Amino acid sequence: MNITDQIALVTGANRGIGRQFVLELLERGAQKVYATGRRLESLDFDDARVVPLRLDLLDHDSVVAALQAAPDLTLLVNNAGIATGADLVIGDLAEIRRELDTHFWGTLDVIRAAAPTLAANGGGAIVNILSALSWFATRGAGGYAAAKAAEWNLTNAVRLELAGQGTLVQGVLLGAADTDIMADYAGPKIDPRTVARRSLDGLAEGAIEVIVDDWTAMVKAAVAGDRAEFYTKLGGLL
Numbered sequence: 001m002n003i004t005d006q007i008a009l010v011t012g013a014n015r016g017i018g019r020q021f022v023l024e025l026l027e028r029g030a031q032k033v034y035a036t037g038r039r040l041e042s043l044d045f046d047d048a049r050v051v052p053l054r055l056d057l058l059d060h061d062s063v064v065a066a067l068q069a070a071p072d073l074t075l076l077v078n079n080a081g082i083a084t085g086a087d088l089v090i091g092d093l094a095e096i097r098r099e100l101d102t103h104f105w106g107t108l109d110v111i112r113a114a115a116p117t118l119a120a121n122g123g124g125a126i127v128n129i130l131s132a133l134s135w136f137a138t139r140g141a142g143g144y145a146a147a148k149a150a151e152w153n154l155t156n157a158v159r160l161e162l163a164g165q166g167t168l169v170q171g172v173l174l175g176a177a178d179t180d181i182m183a184d185y186a187g188p189k190i191d192p193r194t195v196a197r198r199s200l201d202g203l204a205e206g207a208i209e210v211i212v213d214d215w216t217a218m219v220k221a222a223v224a225g226d227r228a229e230f231y232t233k234l235g236g237l238l
Ligand SMILES: NC(=O)c1ccc[n+]([C@@H]2O[C@H](COP(=O)([O-])OP(=O)(O)OC[C@H]3O[C@@H](n4cnc5c(N)ncnc54)[C@H](OP(=O)(O)O)[C@@H]3O)[C@@H](O)[C@H]2O)c1
Pocket: 011, 012, 013, 014, 015, 016, 017, 018, 037, 038, 039, 042, 055, 056, 057, 058, 079, 080, 081, 082, 102, 106, 129, 130, 131, 132, 174, 175, 176, 177, 178, 179, 180, 181, 182
């Protein structure tokens, strides 16, 4: 995939990793970027190639309207997300549902609305921003980890379902990036721009999975190993 040919749509484009995606796409010469967010006024970009659109993952009508406004779309970046901090057993059920509604149902809603457009435009690509927490869980992130795990296997299933129309579906997995969602995390954090760079480098090579950082590579290797050993080690790591 050649990034200079692309017309992209990014969810959660107003800040964090999504904003860096927009800036990196522009730097690499993308033709147009639909920068979407919950509030139009938060989409502050100084480039004529940026088209701001309102898209709230929890508002189906806004998803349909945004995708209808992007008939030339070739690259969809599903980035928007939340972390409520809810544990599964004692946490607020409404917060846990909101995490699933956002990461699983919201992302799926956008994909379903975008898939016919991508097919009509030659296939294109979908990038889903996942997490190392798609592959393990920590205390204080039970709802988030379950939602990211669901989004990971959504990514795998959608990849198979859209292969026939030529759509590349890429899962991007990372540990901690320096954005608002990780403001309370004291450990090492990568530059959010790195996420966009690695993803777009991967798209150029046709990569279906991008492991952004060493921490996530370690988690991936550990998934194949002994679970008891992994969680014992994790207790010392976090
Ligand atoms: N940062 C990390 O360490 C890390 C690690 C692994 C995975 N991720 C994933 O990376 C993605 C981006 O996170 P981030 O680090 O950039 O977090 P962030 O700085 O908190 O940004 C989150 C973005 O998602 C948007 N958003 C939240 N709910 C939305 C909804 N219902 N509809 C539309 N937009 C919504 C936010 O919009 P508002 O400004 O309107 O709230 C904001 O633009 C998420 O999927 C997250 O799970 C992040």
